Amino acid sequence: xxxxxxxxxxxxxxxxxxxxxxxxxxxxxxxxxxxxxxxxxxxxxxxxxxxxxxxxxxxxxxxxxxxxxxxxxxxxxxxxxxxxxxxxxxxxxxxxxxxxxxxxxxxxxxxxx
Amino acid sequence: xxxxxxxxxxxxxxxxxxxxxxxxxxxxxxxxxxxxxxxxxxxxxxxxxxxxxxxxxxxxxxxxxxxxxxxxxxxxxxxxxxxxxxxxxxxxxxxxxxxxxxxxxxxxxxxx
Numbered sequence: 001x002x003x004x005x006x007x008x009x010x011x012x013x014x015x016x017x018x019x020x021x022x023x024x025x026x027x028x029x030x031x032x033x034x035x036x037x038x039x040x041x042x043x044x045x046x047x048x049x050x051x052x053x054x055x056x057x058x059x060x061x062x063x064x065x066x067x068x069x070x071x072x073x074x075x076x077x078x079x080x081x082x083x084x085x086x087x088x089x090x091x092x093x094x095x096x097x098x099x100x101x102x103x104x105x106x107x108x109x110x111x112x113x
Numbered sequence: 114x115x116x117x118x119x120x121x122x123x124x125x126x127x128x129x130x131x132x133x134x135x136x137x138x139x140x141x142x143x144x145x146x147x148x149x150x151x152x153x154x155x156x157x158x159x160x161x162x163x164x165x166x167x168x169x170x171x172x173x174x175x176x177x178x179x180x181x182x183x184x185x186x187x188x189x190x191x192x193x194x195x196x197x198x199x200x201x202x203x204x205x206x207x208x209x210x211x212x213x214x215x216x217x218x219x220x221x222x223x224x225x
Contacts, residue, residue, distance in 0.1 A: 032212040043117075043203055043216040044156075051212070088156065092212045099144055099207055100169050101214060103156040 003027055006089055006104030015113050019076040023089035023104045026070065030102075032092035033065050035074045037085045038106070044088055048074065079111045115140065117206050117217035125223045131192040134220045138185050138206030144168075145187040146214060147179060150201040159202075162187050163209075191222075199224045 006023045013019055021035075032051045036044035048063035050056045056063045064073040072089055089104040118137045126132050138145050146169075147159040158171040162181035179189040185206075191198055201221050205214035 034213065036216070041221075043218045046213055046215060049213045090156075090214075099146055099161050099212055099214060100158040100171065101146075101148075101156075101205075102158070105155045 003102050004091055004104045007107055008105050010108040010110055012110045013079055015081060015111055017079050019079050021074040021087050021107050023072050024070055025091055030091040033072050034090040035063055036088040036090055038088060039085045081111045081113045084109055084111050117204055117215055119204050119217040119220050121220060123221050126194050127225050128194055130194050133188055133190045134202055136187045136204030139215055142206035142208055143185050144207045145181055146205045147189050148203045150203055194224045196224050
């Protein structure tokens with residue numbers, strides 16, 4: 001069993017739809033949670049970062065963390081064709097100061113105009 | 114502020130050769146981490162350097178090594194290349210505090 005599970009998709013939605021992307025994790029020691037967006041043949045771009053349960057909003061993006069269920073989500077409102085990319089959840093291994101991230105496999109999103 | 118830069122962007126090598134990749138972190142960032150990305154295994158952590166010391170290491174063979182210089186720039190080296198080493202190698206930097214990591218564009222290594 002992988003430490004971080006993420007549905008690989010592809011997920012296809014019409015422009016303007018609300019997109020929900022999810023990851024589950026197994027290690028309760030994970031404390032810091034990130035979402036990255038990666039366009040084809042580019043490096044990952046940090047979208048959201050949070051370290052507590054609850055919601056964090058930034059523009060059209062909302063990150064949600066439920067530590068009791070070991071479940072994290074990213075919501076994209078009013079999705080645009082430019083949001084078409086692979087979305088990766090990433091979780092820190094622990095809070096000791098070391099910065100190794102464990103990544104999900106990524107969900108490929110296609111927003112149809 | 115300039116982002117993370119990596120050189121070269123593309124490399125083609127043959128089996129048995131060695132390769133050195135370079136990473137310049139965001140100004141002020143002292144932590145540099147390296148990751149390998151392949152279609153089959155996804156993004157996997159290689160190692161992290163902080164203040165010229167390796168602070169953390171992933172589950173990769175000893176052929177993979179790295180170092181960090183006093184200006185926080187980092188290099189990683191892969192010796193005795195194998196076909197399976199073909200991948201996108203990503204460097205990420207972060208501040209002393211906080212766990213957000215900012216990635217560079219990567220170096221795409223092809224081993225023939």
